[in-house]
Amino acid sequence: MSITKLIAMALAILVSTFFALAHPVVAADRTVKIAAWGAKSGPLRSFGVNSEAVLKGAVKSINDSGGVKLGDGTMAKMEFTYYDSACNADQAISVARKVESQTGALIGIGPTCSGAAAAMYGIFQKKVGDKSDTGLQFPILTDTAIRPGLAKKSQWTFRNVPNEITMYDALFKWLRSKYPNAKTIYGGTETDQAHSRITFAAVIVQKAKKYGFEWVGGGIEGVTGKIIAGMKNVLNVSKSSNWLLADTNFSVQARAFKRSGADMMIISSHPFTTCGMLKEMRRQRIKPKVLVGLTSSSSAETLKGCSAAAEGIYIPTGFAPITKAAAKVAAAAEANGGAADLHSAAAWENAHIIKQVVEATGVMAKPETLKADRRKVRDGLEKLVKVDGLMGEIGRVQDEGESIKPYVFVQAQKGAWKVVHDPR
Amino acid sequence: MSYYLGLAQLIGIHTLLGLSAYVLMLTGQLSLGQAGFFAIGAYSAGILTVIFELPILPALLAAAVIAAFFAFIVGFPALRVKGLMLVVATIAFGEFVRLFFFNLSWRVPRGDIEVGPDSTNGFREIRYFVANGWSPWEITTFVWTFVILVMIALWWMDRSRAGAVLRAVGEDELATQSVGVNLTAVKVTAMTAGGFIAGIGGALYAHTATYVDHLTFTVLLATFAVSYPILGGLSSVFGTLVAVIFIQGVLVEGLRFLGDWRNIVFGLLIIIAMNLKPDGLFDARTTRILRRAIGLGGREKSDA
Numbered sequence: 001m002s003i004t005k006l007i008a009m010a011l012a013i014l015v016s017t018f019f020a021l022a023h024p025v026v027a028a029d030r031t032v033k034i035a036a037w038g039a040k041s042g043p044l045r046s047f048g049v050n051s052e053a054v055l056k057g058a059v060k061s062i063n064d065s066g067g068v069k070l071g072d073g074t075m076a077k078m079e080f081t082y083y084d085s086a087c088n089a090d091q092a093i094s095v096a097r098k099v100e101s102q103t104g105a106l107i108g109i110g111p112t113c114s115g116a117a118a119a120m121y122g123i124f125q126k127k128v129g130d131k132s133d134t135g136l137q138f139p140i141l142t143d144t145a146i147r148p149g150l151a152k153k154s155q156w157t158f159r160n161v162p163n164e165i166t167m168y169d170a171l172f173k174w175l176r177s178k179y180p181n182a183k184t185i186y187g188g189t190e191t192d193q194a195h196s197r198i199t200f201a202a203v204i205v206q207k208a209k210k211y212g213f214e215w216v217g218g219g220i221e222g223v224t225g226k227i228i229a230g231m232k233n234v235l236n237v238s239k240s241s242n243w244l245l246a247d248t249n250f251s252v253q254a255r256a257f258k259r260s261g262a263d264m265m266i267i268s269s270h271p272f273t274t275c276g277m278l279k280e281m282r283r284q285r286i287k288p289k290v291l292v293g294l295t296s297s298s299s300a301e302t303l304k305g306c307s308a309a310a311e312g313i314y315i316p317t318g319f320a321p322i323t324k325a326a327a328k329v330a331a332a333a334e335a336n337g338g339a340a341d342l343h344s345a346a347a348w349e350n351a352h353i354i355k356q357v358v359e360a361t362g363v364m365a366k367p368e369t370l371k372a373d374r375r376k377v378r379d380g381l382e383k384l385v386k387v388d389g390l391m392g393e394i395g396r397v398q399d400e401g402e403s404i405k406p407y408v409f410v411q412a413q414k415g416a417w418k419v420v421h422d423p424r
Numbered sequence: 425m426s427y428y429l430g431l432a433q434l435i436g437i438h439t440l441l442g443l444s445a446y447v448l449m450l451t452g453q454l455s456l457g458q459a460g461f462f463a464i465g466a467y468s469a470g471i472l473t474v475i476f477e478l479p480i481l482p483a484l485l486a487a488a489v490i491a492a493f494f495a496f497i498v499g500f501p502a503l504r505v506k507g508l509m510l511v512v513a514t515i516a517f518g519e520f521v522r523l524f525f526f527n528l529s530w531r532v533p534r535g536d537i538e539v540g541p542d543s544t545n546g547f548r549e550i551r552y553f554v555a556n557g558w559s560p561w562e563i564t565t566f567v568w569t570f571v572i573l574v575m576i577a578l579w580w581m582d583r584s585r586a587g588a589v590l591r592a593v594g595e596d597e598l599a600t601q602s603v604g605v606n607l608t609a610v611k612v613t614a615m616t617a618g619g620f621i622a623g624i625g626g627a628l629y630a631h632t633a634t635y636v637d638h639l640t641f642t643v644l645l646a647t648f649a650v651s652y653p654i655l656g657g658l659s660s661v662f663g664t665l666v667a668v669i670f671i672q673g674v675l676v677e678g679l680r681f682l683g684d685w686r687n688i689v690f691g692l693l694i695i696i697a698m699n700l701k702p703d704g705l706f707d708a709r710t711t712r713i714l715r716r717a718i719g720l721g722g723r724e725k726s727d728a
Contacts, residue, residue, distance in 0.1 A: 041687050083680055089633055089640060090434065094677060097430040115637055118548055122634030126551070135554040136426070153548070192526070192639070194544040 030365045032068045032078045032358055034059070034351070035099035037092065038112035038144060040084035043245065043272060046301050046339075047112040051143055051347045052082040053338025054329060055109065058351035061332070068355050071362030078355065085111050089119035096120050100138040104370055106363065107139045107377050109350050112343075114147035114195045124154035128378065137371075139378040141353065143346035146295065147195045148203075151401030158381045158401040160346045160353065160394065162318035164199050164295055165227060167407045168207040171316045174409065174421055175264070175290060176211040182289050185213045187266025188241040188253055189294075190273050196294055200268030201234040202227055204292070208264070215239065216260045243273055250280040257286055264290040267313075271297050275306035282309040290314065298410055298417060300339035307415040318405045319345040319391065320419050326390040349389050357381055392424050429560040433632050435665075435672050436567040440625030441645075442652025442664040443574055444618040449653050450587070451614045452594035453506070457498065457514030459646035460521035461619040464491040465626025466636045467525055467541060470550040473631070474539050475532050480552050480566075480631065488623035495619020499612035518646050526638035546637025550630050567628050574621055578661045590614060622649075655697065657704015659711055666706045670697070 036055055040048035059078050062068065067075040081103065085091040092111045099105045111117055125135035135154065142151070142159040151159040175182070185208050189200035205215070210225035220239050222230020234240055241256035254277065257265055265288040267277050274297040291313040293302075298315040319342040321330040326340070329348045333340040340348075357380035358365075363373045384396045395404035409421040445458045465487045472483035502513045525547075531538040534549075541547040553563050581587045592600040593610050601607050630636050648671070655670065656663030675693060679686045701707060 084686060089635060089637075091676070093633060094427070094430060094434065095680075098427040101426045101428075115546060115639055118546055118637075119633055119635035122548060122551060123554065125554070132557045133554055134557055134559055135551075147545075191544070194546070194637075197544050 030070065030074065030076045032070075032076050032354070032363070032365055033103065033105045034078065034080040034354060035083065035095075035103055035105035035108045036080055036143075036347070037083040037085040037095045037099075037108070037110040039087045040082070042086045042088075044087045044112055044270070046271075046299075047144055047343060048082070048084065050299075050333065050338040050341060050344035051110075051112070053333045053336035054340055054344045055080055055082065055347040055351060056336045057329065057332025058348040061328075062351060062355055069359045071364045076365050078351065080109075080351075081105075083110075085116065087113040087116055089116050092116035092120040093123055096123065096136060096138070096140075100136050104367065105138075106358070106365070106370070106373055107141060107354055109141055109143055109347060111142070112144045114145040114150060117142055117145035117150055118147070118153070121150060121153040121157045124156045126154050128155045128375075138374055139381060141350045141381065143350050144343040146343070147198060149400070149402075155382070155401070156378055160350055160403045160405070162295060162316075162342055162405045162407055163402070164316075165203055165207075166404070167295065167316035167318075168199075168203050169210070170407070170423055171292070171314065171409055172207045172211040172213065174423075175292075175314065176213075179263070179290050182263035183212075183214060184216045184260075184262045185264040185266060186216050186240075186257060186260035186262035187268065187292075188243065188257070188277070189235075189268035190245050190247075190270065191235060191242045192244045193270065195296065196269045197235065198231075199294060200240075200266065201231040204266055204268055204294075205234050208266070213264055216262045243269070243277070245270065245273060247273060248276060250277045251284075253277060254280040254284050254286060257281060257288075258284055262288060264288060264292065266292045267297075268294045269297065270294070271299055271301035271305060274302055275309065278306050278309035278313070295342055299341040299343070303412065303415055303417070307412065310412040311414075313412050314409060314420070315411075315417075316407050316409050317417075318342040318407050320408050320410055320417065322408065322419055322422070323391060329390055345390055349387070349394065353381070353384070353387050356387065357384070426560045429564045430632075431673060431677055432564050433567045433628075435668050436564075436571040437625050437629045437632065438648065438652065438668045438672050439571050439665050440574060440621055440628070441649045442656070442668055443578060443661065444620075444622035444625065445649040446653040446658065446661065446664050447578065447590075447618045447621065448611075448614050449650070449658060450582075450590040450594050451611050452597070453503065453611060453614070454511055454650055455502075455514040455615070455618070456511055456643065456646040456650065457502070457517040457521075458618065458622050458649040459641045459643070460514075460518040461491040461495055461622035462626035462629070462645065462649070463518075463521050463525055463636075463638075463641035464494055464619075465623030466630035466640070467528070467547060467626075468623070469627030470547050470630040470636065471530070471540065473552045474534075474547075474550055475530070483552075484570075484624060484627040487627040488620045491623025491626065492616050492620035495622075496612060496616040498619075499615035500608070503608065503611040503615060515643060515646070518641070518643065522638050522641045525636075525641070544637070546635055547630070548635050550634050550636070552631050554634070563632060567632065570624050570628065574624065575661050575665070582661065653704075655694070655705060657701070657707045657710075659704065659708045660706055662711075663704045663706035667704070670705060 038048035062078050067077045083095045085095045125133045140157045146161045151157050190196045220233045222233050241253040293313045293315040298317040321327040330340040361376040361380040387394050392406035406424045408419045410417040411420045468490045469483045469487035472478045528541045529543040531540045539549045652664045652667040656667030675690045
């Protein structure tokens with residue numbers, strides 16, 4: 001044997017040993033399966049497309065860095081399947097049942113719409129270990145459905161969504177100092193969407209009142225600045241000017257906005273009708289001193305649909321590509337044909353939270369341990385106090401399954417969302 | 425397994441919804457108000473089990489009676505009009521019901537939470553089945569008991585004089601009236617029966633889904649209700665069942681793996697099915713073939 005051959009063999013052994021040590025054996029037959037679902041059809045299709053794109057990037061990044069460490073030390077790949085459940089309660093329930101009983105998924109992420117989530121959460125076991133309750137025993141970590149207070153319906157359901165009450169409180173406090181001369185407010189919402197409507201009447205108007213902004217024409221009876229107070233009166237047609245998700249004509253509502261002459265105007269709706277309303281306001285040359293929007297409109301859809309009309313609108317959001325990690329997610333989402341926003345970016349965080357919980361609780365990811373593994377993941381999620389998020393640390397409210405996320409205020413400026421205030 | 429049982433429950437409930445439209449369609453009337461009766465059944469049964477804490481069976485029957493009562497009341501003015509005018513009138517009724525529940529807020533304290541319809545927030549906590557330890561098998565059996573009972577009742581009716589009268593009205597109102605049949609009575613009876621069946625379906629839906637809100641009962645649901653008997657064919661009650669299995673089982677669930685393409689393929693398959701089987705998937709010819717196959721043979725009545 002020549003010297004050259006000996007050196008080559010020694011090098012080969014060295015290299016093999018290095019790779020063997022650097023990358024523990026990946027279990028080919030054991031994977032950490034995630035099932036995700038949301039609206040990939042219908043008017044809210046972009047929400048599902050974005051979540052899937054972000055999740056794809058997250059799973060790839062986890063697998064590229066070696067995968068997920070299981071209870072016995074082996075490294076397993078993470079994989080996910082994304083199902084279309086539209087924005088529909090029946091379909092969300094059907095998918096939940098399917099993934100629970102047919103797919104071997106460890107945990108679910110979804111759905112998009114709060115109405116679908118509220119319905120779906122109802123079929124889960126309310127209290128863990130309650131044998132008289134035959135609801136599904138399968139952990140869920142929702143990324144998008146944002147309506148306040150949903151997750152506490154079941155001890156199996158968790159959410160990683162921003163807290164709008166905190167965000168709007170801080171926003172109006174900041175606006176008060178930035179616009180000391182703004183006195184009056186006026187606004188409207190899409191009343192058939194629970195998230196838009198409730199956030200508008202129960203949160204936004206109350207927080208505006210709390211920081212000294214008065215509804216035009218002498219205020220609204222019962223509105224005290226306290227969450228939910230006088231909510232019905234806010235939505236009364238003699239007060240706010242509202243519309244529906246399927247509406248395409250906003251001339252009457254915009255006229256009411258114009259007639260109000262308010263310093264601050266609020267549009268609490270999703271991107272599709274937000275753009276319709278903003279375009280009509282532009283056509284009618286309505287220029288309030290301050291314009292405030294709903295969290296869900298701080299997305300790429302709004303800028304794609306009406307960037308010129310949206311110029312100047314302020315929105316609080318739980319996502320902006322201002323950190324290295326957030327910028328990476330934004331790029332990954334774009335590469336996968338979607339966009340990262342306050343809803344979809346949570347899918348990235350969720351995948352990493354799942355990895356963290358799986359590794360901390362010793363999940364085995366074997367078919368025979370599936371039930372026990374799901375329970376471990378649920379218990380692990382409940383125990384979480386803080387996790388790393390894209391914008392900073394995310395706090396968990398354990399008994400409610402909710403999260404407390406960092407946020408910033410963005411403003412539409414020249415076709416982009418600019419961070420104008422960072423209270424982190 | 426719970427997935428397939430859940431799917432079976434959904435197919436059963438939609439079959440009831442389709443059959444509620446089928447009864448009326450036998451008289452030649454097309455109603456897009458069935459989603460309204462379905463909603464009345466859903467909310468009534470939910471209120472009875474959640475707020476009044478009634479057991480499921482009396483709640484379900486009471487909900488069906490309430491839905492039938494409203495169908496009876498609506499039947500008189502609505503059935504004075506025909507064809508497209510009836511379609512518009514029943515859409516208006518369906519929207520009226522939907523918006524009523526959209527605004528309905530009736531909350532009562534139950535332990536540390538409030539329960540009951542909550543306007544746009546919807547009506548949560550309709551958890552009678554799971555909270556009482558019903559297994560998916562038991563829930564499915566319960567749902568299908570009603571589906572089978574309704575199908576047997578309609579099948580039997582179809583072979584009785586009542587069925588002949590309904591179909592006669594549907595074929596030629598003038599001729600039927602000329603032999604002394606009271607058209608209004610027949611149509612209102614069909615509307616009431618349809619309301620009763622839709623009420624049962626709604627009540628079962630609310631309890632299997634555990635949550636309802638106004639968005640559940642849109643015109644889309646009403647369109648599904650009339651699509652089932654149209655697609656399945658009016659020659660037999662089984663046509664509606666076949667259509668529901670085709671739409672909910674094959675198109676909605678079976679094509680989910682197609683992702684973005686699902687809705688396109690969904691529409692395409694409906695068009696193909698209606699072109700290949702213009703009298704319905706379960707038309708008179710299919711019925712004859714099946715009867716021969718199982719050795720029943722005999723004469724068949726003509727297609728509707």
